[in-house]
Amino acid sequence: MTGSLWRIGALARHNAMLRLRDPGQFIGYLIMPMVFMLVLRPIFQRAVPGGATQITTGLLVIYSMLALAIVGTSTLTERSWHTWDRLRATRATIPELLIGKTLPAYAMLLLQQAVLLAYGITIIGARPHGGGAYGLLAGAVLLWSATLLAIGTALAAVVRSYGELGAACDIGAITLATLGGAFVPVSMFPSWLRTVAPASPGYWALTMLQAAMRGDTHRTLVSAAILLAVGAAVAVFACRRLARGWGRTTML
């Protein structure tokens, strides 16, 4: 194993251990959408065509966006504990630190979405069309998780406190997910709201997941490309900000 992989492994193992010692928030964001899916299924099945898919993908997008708080907290704690500068002072490079740091959070996001999708398909009645849909769904989950990882890390790089992070995640997740059609399908929005809906990453996540459910490769890839661009831009910002550090002049 090369030195770089060894360092990434050391950091990933350490961060996985820290996440596993404090799983409460993750469990909450896993169980709550399951309960809501079960309770809301009859309403959505009557009110919306493809109601089971809408409630499954909608709640997946909402709660995966709320899980930004977990991603952000894992980075913000490095600032508040002064450990980020300790890590920067080691032999590890910034890309190694970021990969090692975010791998466990990425795995957690993947797990959350995989479990919610499996639950939606087996219990709620969402139906992927054809064998290809499962491959598209897997790709969609991988990409959406990576986008969320970038957004969460960037948020943690700019907020000044846990309170700010919590507010940004809660308000941002609910607003953007709702705007993206996670609660009510965009087709039921008033026309002015339909126009602004594509400004939300949640809109593209939902479009991608629902297209993947239908086995619509083209629509899935278009949405994925847009999310990839958003995620890459945010990731570059996060990397540059975290590489600078905060010194002794900021809050926390």
Add this chain to the structure above:
Amino acid sequence: MLHAEGLSKHYGTVRALDGFTLDIARGEITGLVGHNGAGKSTFVDVLCGLVQPDRGTVTIDGRPPAAARGDVGVAPQHIALYPSATGREHLRLFGGLAGLRRAALAAATDEVIDALMLADFLDRRVGLLSGGQQRRVQAATALLHHPKLLLMDEPTAGADPQTRQSLLAALRRRAADGAAVLYTTHYLPELAELEATLAVARRGRIIARGTSPQLLDGLTSEVRLLAGGTDEVRVRTTDPAGTLTALIDRARGPIVDVDIRKPSLDDLYRSLASRP
């Protein structure tokens, strides 16, 4: 080992470093002293590669700090540990990041456990440890990989005597093995225990550099004499023996007590720091 010349660093209008120059040889322990805001911690941040100086050059073993990070061990001023991780998990993390693998990591871990007396609490979560125990764990993460340059930024702040003694002993051994040590502190007797050379920082630059005898030379001693039937006499002088003889000659009653207090590092520090 360490060569820094003419370093300057501004934070807005604040001059944290202003022509900071310092060299430290292999095996040398240098005590960096100065008031808060003298530039000590900024200098440590520069050496860690965390802060880029605006001007000046700095090399560690001939390389810039960013390229020499694997050869540097740092114990920062603040406690910088993961509260929910144990001491052993910290050693595993920082050892891994330093490139230590299984057998080497196990050997290095055993060594710092002995050196800093960590065995009793190494498997407890750091957030549950006392301040002194946390200091020891933090120092262990700096010493673990046998760095060529050790940066200890007020490592004993708030530490108990046992922590202080074990840490100072470990640093003396590392210096004897050839490591260069930069030790910042406000507690000057520690530097005497370490037999450290001194660098006095003020307003972002070094204003005095040398061994303790070199820097103490020329400072006044205090001679105190108490003779029967007279008040106590205290005189500051550069010739304590001659002054004491003269005081005894002039004393009218029997001598009750005499004392010569040689200049200390505290006197030196006060003397240098009070310069305009």
